Amino acid sequence: MTDANAPDVADVVVHQGVATRVLIGPGALRHVPSELGRIGARRVLLVTTPSVAAAGDALAAALGGRLAARFDGPRVHTPVDVTERALAIVTDHRADAVVAVGGGSAVGLGKALSARTGIPQVAVPTTYAGSEVTPVLGETRGGVKTTRRDPALAPGTVVYDPELTLSMPRGLTLTSALNALAHAVEALWAPDRTPVSDALATEAAHEIVAALPDVLADLGDVRARSRVQAGAWLAGTCLAQTRMGLHHQLAHALGGTFDLPHAELHAMLLPHVMDFDLPAAPDAAGRLERALGTDPVRVVRGLADAHEGARRLRELGVPRAALAGVAERVVAAPYPNPRPLDVTSVTGLLERAW
Ligand code: NAD
Secondary structure, eight states: OOOTTSOOGGGOOOOOOOOOEEEESTTGGGGHHHHHHHTTOSSEEEEOOGGGHHHHHHHHHHHGGGEEEEEOOOOTTOBHHHHHHHHHHHHHTTOOEEEEEESHHHHHHHHHHHHHHOOOEEEEEOSSOOGGGOSEEEEEETTEEEEEEOGGGSOSEEEEOGGGGTTSOHHHHHHHHHHHHHHHHHHHTOTTOOHHHHHHHHHHHHHHHHHHHHHHHOTTOHHHHHHHHHHHHHHHHHHHHSOOOHHHHHHHHHHHHHTOOHHHHHHHHHHHHHHHHGGGOHHHHHHHHHHHSSOHHHHHHHHHHTOSSOOSGGGGTOOGGGHHHHHHHHHHSOOOOSSOOOHHHHHHHHHHHO
16 A cells, blocks of 8 residues: 655665674684684684785684684685685585685675575675675676675674784775775765765764874774774775765776776775765765865875875876776766766866876
């Protein structure tokens, strides 16, 4: 039965949360064995990468006889051939749960394994990428990346231990934090934003921008690292709840075509996209100004310029002649964006980032 007085559906905001149990705090890694016990896991596959081997070793020792196998070969953008190798290990060792310790690449492999087998997953992120709280998985087959969204893809348990982020070098720390900030910024101008996503994004932006300079001044500052990590959690939650716009579309288009480093690409694009879009998104601009206490474009440009690695698309090897083609593809099927897109203006943005 329809209610004639019900508001038009277009006026109704839909908020869909992800049912994830989250532990956060210094030393939280030590709770992973009991969390695995809570979900009844007896034969655990540990997915990790050499860069966070110490955390992997500590967890392996704590799991003792419950560790069925270990795989330390995740790759960026979750290539299907790597997943198939890890899947064979799951089958051979009859693993009944997967725990992924690492950046978005390790977490992505945990999602891909869980999606194929139904085994539960615990994610222990060591960067600020945010994948651990999203129901999204991007996979690459033959160089082509496809992305799917399904609530079952989100890890049931996430363990944030800021001590695991201490080993991120300066460059990855900065670019990964700006990658997280990009989720919050785009959530603020998303067509499907809600009061919840607005609140999460505003707090995420505040915490990341307020604490990041302290982290960069002292990479071992656990308190400041905790604030950036908590901000990245909130920002990842925004990514899960809202549709991303031009920034993420450019990152996907450029990253997919030229196989570019994920976080570094996000970091160099963000100030340019904010400069382009914020005049068309006054509500987002107002929230960011209040959250950051200053001109948002200026503060984000200052952070991006502080990166000691590649800061321009040309430094990543993107040919200038390719920019117009990328703009054409983006404009032909745009993600929702506050400012209407045309090839000339998007090419101009890319030229400035180049
Ligand atoms: P990554 O996981 O590839 O890590 C980058 C590099 O840093 C790797 O060499 C890694 O081993 C190393 N590393 C990770 N943690 C470290 C630490 N604490 N100390 C030292 N080195 C460390 O990169 P990322 O930016 O975390 O994630 C990018 C991937 O995640 C991409 O494939 C991206 O598509 C995916 N992603 C997916 C989602 C989603 O919602 N599905 C969201 C964000 C990112």
